[in-house]
Structures are given as C-alpha cells and as structure tokens.
Amino acid sequence: MLRADGAGEPTRRAALEVRALTKTFGGVTALDGVSLSVERGECHALVGENGAGKSTLGKVLAGIHRPDRGIVFIDGQMQAFNSPADAARAGVGMVHQEPVFCRDLSVAENLCLGRYPRRLGLFYSRRGARVRAEALLARIGAQLDVGQPMRRLATAQEQLVQIAAAIGTGARVLVFDEPTSSLSETESQRLFALIGSLRGRGVTSIYISHRLPEIFQLADRISVLRDGRLVGTVARAQASEAELVQMMIGRPLAEYFPQHLAAAPGRPLLEVENLSSPGRFSGVSLQVRAGEIVGLAGLVGAGRSEIARAIFGLDRRASGSLRVDGRALRLGSVRRALRSGVGLVPEDRQRQGLVLMMSGRANFSLVILDQLRRLLFLDQRRERRTAEDFFSRLNVKATSIEAPVASLSGGNQQKVVLAKWLACRLKVLIVDEPTRGVDVGAKAAIHALIDELARAGLGILLISSELPELLNLSTRILVLRAGRLAGELPRPAATQENLLRLMAGV
Amino acid sequence: MASNATWRSPYRLQEAGLVLVILLLAALLTFGGGSVTVGGREVNNFLRVDNVVPNVATTMSWIAIMAVGATVAIAGGGIDISVGSVFGLAALGTAAVLQRFDEQASGWLVVPAAAAVALGIGLLCGLLNGAIVVGLRMHPFIVTLGTLSIFRGIALISVRTKSLPSGDHSLPLAFTSRFVSWQLVVERAGATPLLIQPVPMLMMLAWVLAAWVFLSHMVAGRQVYAVGGNEEAARFSGIAINRVKLRMYALSGLSAGLAGLVSTGFYGSANTATGEGYELMVIAAAVVGGASLTGGRGTALGALLGALVIKLIDNGTYILKQVNLGFTTLPVSKEYSKIIIGVAIILAVAIDRFSEYVQSRRLAMGARQKQ
Numbered sequence: 085m086l087r088a089d090g091a092g093e094p095t096r097r098a099a100l101e102v103r104a105l106t107k108t109f110g111g112v113t114a115l116d117g118v119s120l121s122v123e124r125g126e127c128h129a130l131v132g133e134n135g136a137g138k139s140t141l142g143k144v145l146a147g148i149h150r151p152d153r154g155i156v157f158i159d160g161q162m163q164a165f166n167s168p169a170d171a172a173r174a175g176v177g178m179v180h181q182e183p184v185f186c187r188d189l190s191v192a193e194n195l196c197l198g199r200y201p202r203r204l205g206l207f208y209s210r211r212g213a214r215v216r217a218e219a220l221l222a223r224i225g226a227q228l229d230v231g232q233p234m235r236r237l238a239t240a241q242e243q244l245v246q247i248a249a250a251i252g253t254g255a256r257v258l259v260f261d262e263p264t265s266s267l268s269e270t271e272s273q274r275l276f277a278l279i280g281s282l283r284g285r286g287v288t289s290i291y292i293s294h295r296l297p298e299i300f301q302l303a304d305r306i307s308v309l310r311d312g313r314l315v316g317t318v319a320r321a322q323a324s325e326a327e328l329v330q331m332m333i334g335r336p337l338a339e340y341f342p343q344h345l346a347a348a349p350g351r352p353l354l355e356v357e358n359l360s361s362p363g364r365f366s367g368v369s370l371q372v373r374a375g376e377i378v379g380l381a382g383l384v385g386a387g388r389s390e391i392a393r394a395i396f397g398l399d400r401r402a403s404g405s406l407r408v409d410g411r412a413l414r415l416g417s418v419r420r421a422l423r424s425g426v427g428l429v430p431e432d433r434q435r436q437g438l439v440l441m442m443s444g445r446a447n448f449s450l451v452i453l454d455q456l457r458r459l460l461f462l463d464q465r466r467e468r469r470t471a472e473d474f475f476s477r478l479n480v481k482a483t484s485i486e487a488p489v490a491s492l493s494g495g496n497q498q499k500v501v502l503a504k505w506l507a508c509r510l511k512v513l514i515v516d517e518p519t520r521g522v523d524v525g526a527k528a529a530i531h532a533l534i535d536e537l538a539r540a541g542l543g544i545l546l547i548s549s550e551l552p553e554l555l556n557l558s559t560r561i562l563v564l565r566a567g568r569l570a571g572e573l574p575r576p577a578a579t580q581e582n583l584l585r586l587m588a589g590v
Numbered sequence: 591m592a593s594n595a596t597w598r599s600p601y602r603l604q605e606a607g608l609v610l611v612i613l614l615l616a617a618l619l620t621f622g623g624g625s626v627t628v629g630g631r632e633v634n635n636f637l638r639v640d641n642v643v644p645n646v647a648t649t650m651s652w653i654a655i656m657a658v659g660a661t662v663a664i665a666g667g668g669i670d671i672s673v674g675s676v677f678g679l680a681a682l683g684t685a686a687v688l689q690r691f692d693e694q695a696s697g698w699l700v701v702p703a704a705a706a707v708a709l710g711i712g713l714l715c716g717l718l719n720g721a722i723v724v725g726l727r728m729h730p731f732i733v734t735l736g737t738l739s740i741f742r743g744i745a746l747i748s749v750r751t752k753s754l755p756s757g758d759h760s761l762p763l764a765f766t767s768r769f770v771s772w773q774l775v776v777e778r779a780g781a782t783p784l785l786i787q788p789v790p791m792l793m794m795l796a797w798v799l800a801a802w803v804f805l806s807h808m809v810a811g812r813q814v815y816a817v818g819g820n821e822e823a824a825r826f827s828g829i830a831i832n833r834v835k836l837r838m839y840a841l842s843g844l845s846a847g848l849a850g851l852v853s854t855g856f857y858g859s860a861n862t863a864t865g866e867g868y869e870l871m872v873i874a875a876a877v878v879g880g881a882s883l884t885g886g887r888g889t890a891l892g893a894l895l896g897a898l899v900i901k902l903i904d905n906g907t908y909i910l911k912q913v914n915l916g917f918t919t920l921p922v923s924k925e926y927s928k929i930i931i932g933v934a935i936i937l938a939v940a941i942d943r944f945s946e947y948v949q950s951r952r953l954a955m956g957a958r959q960k961q
Binding site for chain 1: 808819887
C-alpha cells in the first residue's frame, strides 16, 4: 500500500500508540478496548470521571498494570511490559500522585537508586551520586539540596525528583497522574512550564486529570474516557468545556427518582458548627435534617472524608461543636458518636469497613456486640438470626453468613458494611463513596437503600466522587474546596456543570 | 447447621491436620523408640503410660497454659515474648510467700495465697506490657523484649539465694504434694504401681476450656479477633482498641502467672533461671497450633495441640536413640530438640501459607466461574 505521509515525515510518527487495550480487575472492567495514538512531543490529556479508567490507562502505559488484551507501541515498537522497569527501558516514565521513593534516603541516593556511582567498583561514591543527581535535576531546570532526605521534600519538589529520575533514565514519554492534586497554584504553574519545556525537547506527556481549566492551558489534544471506553479525542482548539463535560458524563441523569423527596425534611439531626482540623479543613458548618440526603462534593483532597472522620470521632485534633438530634456530642470518640446515633460507612471498605478474614456474620455484628451481649457472653443464636435477617433483607449474595467476607464480590461486601450499620439504631448515617468499585446491579440496590433510609427518617450525609450519584440522590449538595465549604446547591440548581465549577473554583 | 462448617472449615481442617501430625509423631516414636524393660516386662519405650503421662502430658501443662495466653495475644495482632520471665517471677513470688507458711499449714490458707500471688504477679506484668504497648504506641515485640529482660532482672535482684525456698524452709505440703504434685497411685497387676500426678493436666485442660469460652463465646473474644484481623476496621466499628489490647496482654500475663503457680507446686521450688527460654516453646506452640502472627487467627484448642507437638518432639529426642532411614541411620540425642522444634515452626507456617494460597486460588476460581 502506498502511503503519502509515511517516509517524508518521521516526526509525525506516533510516539505512543495503544490498540484495543482491555483491563479488568476482578469483575470490574476498567479499560474496554481503548485505542489511542499520541504524537511525539505532544501533551495529551486523559480526562474522565473517577473510575472512567484514565489512571488505569496511565498505569498500563507505565508498566504497572498488565493489560488483559491489546498492544502498546512506543516509537513504533511493540511492547509487552511486565514491570515499570520494562517500561522505563522502553522510554516511559511515570509521575505518581503518591510518593514512590525511599523516604529516608537522600535525594541523591534516590536519583541514583539501582545505578549507584562506585569507586574502585566496590564503594558507594557519595560525591559521584551528588554530582550525578545535580546534573539530572539541572536537565529539567531544577535546583534542590540533594543531600537532604526525601521525606523533607514537599510534594511539588518530590514530583521534580520523579521527573528528573524519569528523564534521567531516558524517558521519552512521561505519564502524569493527577500531578496537581496536592500542589498550590504557583507550584502548578511551575509544573506546567516544565511540561512545556519538555515538550520543546520532544518529550511526550500523557496528562491525567479531571481539572478542565488546567487541561485547557496545557494539552494539545484531549481524550475523554468513560466507563473504560474512549469516548473521543479532540484538539484543544476545537474543544469547549461544556462539550468535554458532556462527553465525560454522557449518560442520562435521573435514572432513579429518590422517594425521600416526597416528604419535607424534619428536625435537624446533625448540626455541625465551625468544625476545623488543622491542615485538613476549617470552619465547616452544616446541617442534616431528618429525611434528608445531603451530598458532600469536592475534588480529591478537598477534605470530604476528613470531615466525615471528624464527625465520627476519629480525628483527635478536630475542634468545633457538634449536635446530634439537639444534644451536644463531644468530638474525638467513636464510641460516643455511636452512642448518640452516628454511623459511618467508610470510603475504603476493605481497609476500614471489614475484617476480611472474618465471616459475614462476625463482621455484621461488630458494631452491635454490646446489644448482643448477655453478661459477658455473646448471644450467638441471636447474632446468627439477626445477621440472616439483614443479609436477606439486603439481598447479600453469599454462600452463607459464615463465609469469609473476603470471598464476596465488592457489591456484596459493601452490603455487609451497610448491614452492619443498619443493625444499630442510628439517627445520622454518613456514607463515604458507597458505590466505589461496585457493579451496576449492586449500585442501584445501594442507592435504593440509602433513599429508603432517608425516607425512614434518618439524616444522611452522602460523600461521593461520582457526580451523577450525588445529583441523583441528594436533597441538596454542599461543595467543599480546599478544606472549606465553597457553596451549597439545592436540588433544582444542581447540575454537573455547576458542581464542577464550584468544586474546581472557576 | 451445615452452613456453619463453611467458615470454620479452614480452622477445623487445621486442627484436624495437627491431630494427624501428632498421630504421625506418635507412630514414629512408637516404632522408632524400641522397647525397654520395666519391672521385668518388655514394653514400648514411648507408648507406655509411665512415659506419656509424666514426661509428655504433665510437663506440657505449663507450656500449654502459657501457649493459650500467647495465642490470645497473637490472635489480637500482638505478641508477648516476656512470658518466660513472667513465669519465673510468678514462680519465685509464689515460693517466696509460701515458704513463710508452716509446712503443715492448712490448704484453705495456702492455696488461695499461692493463687493470689502467682496470678497477681502475672496480671500485673501483663497489664504493664499492655499499658506500655497502648500508652506509648510501641510495637509489642520491642516492649515485651524489654520487659523480658526487666522481669528477669527483678527476679535476679530480689532472690539473692538464687533458689527458693531458701535455707531450711520448704513449701507447705498442702500446696505441693497434697495439691499440685499430688500423686494418684494405680496398682497394676504384676508391675510396679503407676504414679500419676493429675492436677497440672487438669489445670491445663481447665485453662484451655476457659480460653475457648473467652475466644469463641465472649464479646471480648470476638473483639480480640476483630482487632487482630483489621485494627482500622475495628476502630471504625467503635471497638475500644486500647481496652482490647490491654486485656489481651493481661490475659497473656495471667496465663504465665498460672503456669508459674503450677510449676512451683509441681517441683516444690523455683529458681532465678526458671522459665528461661520458655518464650521459644510457648510461641512455637501457639504458631504450630495455628495462631497467625499477622493477627486474627488462633484457637485455644490449637494452642493445646501445638504444645503437644512441641512436647512430643522434645520427648522424642529422649526416646529415639537413632532414626533408621533405611539406607542409613541418624543418631539422635536430646540436643537435637531445638533444631527440630525450629524446623517444626517454619514447617507449620509454610504449610499454613500454602493451604491459604490454595484456598485463595479456589476462591478466585469460584468467583470467576460465577461471572
């Protein structure tokens, strides 16, 4: 076949190309046949909602995840990465959100990790490492005291080290995973300038973010992912923010009309005043009434889960005043919170919600052990009966209540966590990311359940990164930005655009 | 209930496996041990009542009692390596108090006094361990390594005579030969009478029973598993983590105290070296018995069976003169016991890991088939 553009324009050849990438985790499809081509020196943004698959795609490119199907080409060469080291050898580096270095080694040692400069072939050369580290940093125009331990660096500085390390190993493609999520405005701008100058040197950037403003500032082209599929790729010049949001959401809203809206909210059940926790959030005041689902929106790191933890007594440094059903609740003790009727379905069910090796029954009864107590003994017959009752009401699919929860699917695990809280007499239930990593069927069931609880007169505080979920269920939505309440949207005014705008502060 | 077995099966399986190991060990010792002549009759060296009862079952009592406590600590995600020193301190304390009584003092006076001293010392030591672990948020290994040395040091300083009872004192008979080391004489036709000292074994069985009730039927026991299985989730469930931890170290100390009481009553004396190195045997028994150092697993019955395995190995190195491998024979002496116990610990955990791996594979397969 004759190709007009083939030989004449070598620079036009794709620096990176993926074809039909598919990746599943357990039963969840994270990537579904994604094909994408990125040119050399391009800054290519990957956008999408949480769980859309953008981070997974980045991690496949960086060799962290192995795709189930599909091919990755770097500079036209087919690649099969088994590890990040393979990816690095092929010229792909990644800048992670979270620290990836040995925190107690110096910057120089980290930058020379694995390729230590030696003296006489045997001894570690401190000076050699220093010189090499400074040279690596200089290549990206950064200056740091390379003798200081890694843990002293701020996130922005740590990212510089990550970039320097990647460029140092000859990376021609850099994957940035939400790099600005914990950077200040000036730090972000500095990072953008660096990405710009790398582009000038032919380094290709894959930039993963859900912050549209910075993408418009930075990217040449933008690819939108949704539910693991590529919705489309647009050039920045042709894209509008509204169009991108539309592409990101893409599915009809209001699939489910919550029943709790039929009744007017009752008396205030949770009154939070001036709740602060140093370094996490400050001056947060909110109210949840009986029969109300109050959504709490915000970007990652805005302080949503932190507020939930503080209300639930898990934050010892929190200050402020709290009233539950009109009665003051002193902060700092889970048991006090429990006794006054506050429950929390935590965001990370495997780490915070469940004891994985224990049975469904034993997990279920953890918060109601005191109710099931007969003197010092556990009334196991009643425990079994109650557990079976709740499991069948929530339709938990398990071989039995005695099966270890580790063997259940994500959705059923979450139902066990919910059951655990439903079994105790609650006034306020905080649900943090209730449907993360849950399949569609279980998701609908959990939504219906939360709605039903509100209808039964509980006050619900719903935290979610999934905007449709918030918009769909909430009576009204509070938006957090950088640890402060940025605004409140009543249900009629709550749209994805409004929410995103408030969340990002544009 | 049929479904009841589903959750328990790995545990049951493990205990069944232990029983199998014990039977194999016993078979090995029976056939490898040869025979001895006792009272003019030829009997099996291992499988005879006057070996199995006094040399295995009786002397494993205090190890098993401590292993039960260690299992509680390990199931709760902690560890207590100070038990040997607590044991020694409790044994010495009991002897020190009891030697002040008249040799013929009444049992109604002596036994409660002994119990109060030994259990009191054990409880106190355990609470101290727990308080440091909880209060200073330190790793229990470090804390109990420290107190292991401290408690032993206290024993060395306070007992200058090295051994108690000292001088011309002796312990009241109501505590020793009329209670803990009381002998049951069974007449045997045509042989020397059989002497059995049942009290240590009975106390061991009672303690195992108590621990079983605690771990599987009491609210506090459930909380131990929850904290050991996932401390974060336990905290999110409103369980008072610190109280649970304090309780489990108190129980471990209490077990060591009780073991010290039994040992002092059995031997009628204690010295400053009593219990030295016992932590190895105790933790070995707990781990072989299925307690997982990552927390969340371990049973009282497992601790008992684990202690039996350890004690059989110990006894076996006395019984076996050599092991015939068919092509060659290996000489065995009691010095080998530590090596074999060490191998047993590693083997037990390796097998455990392997069966866990197999099980998780099966779970994953099952999940895949469901979709």
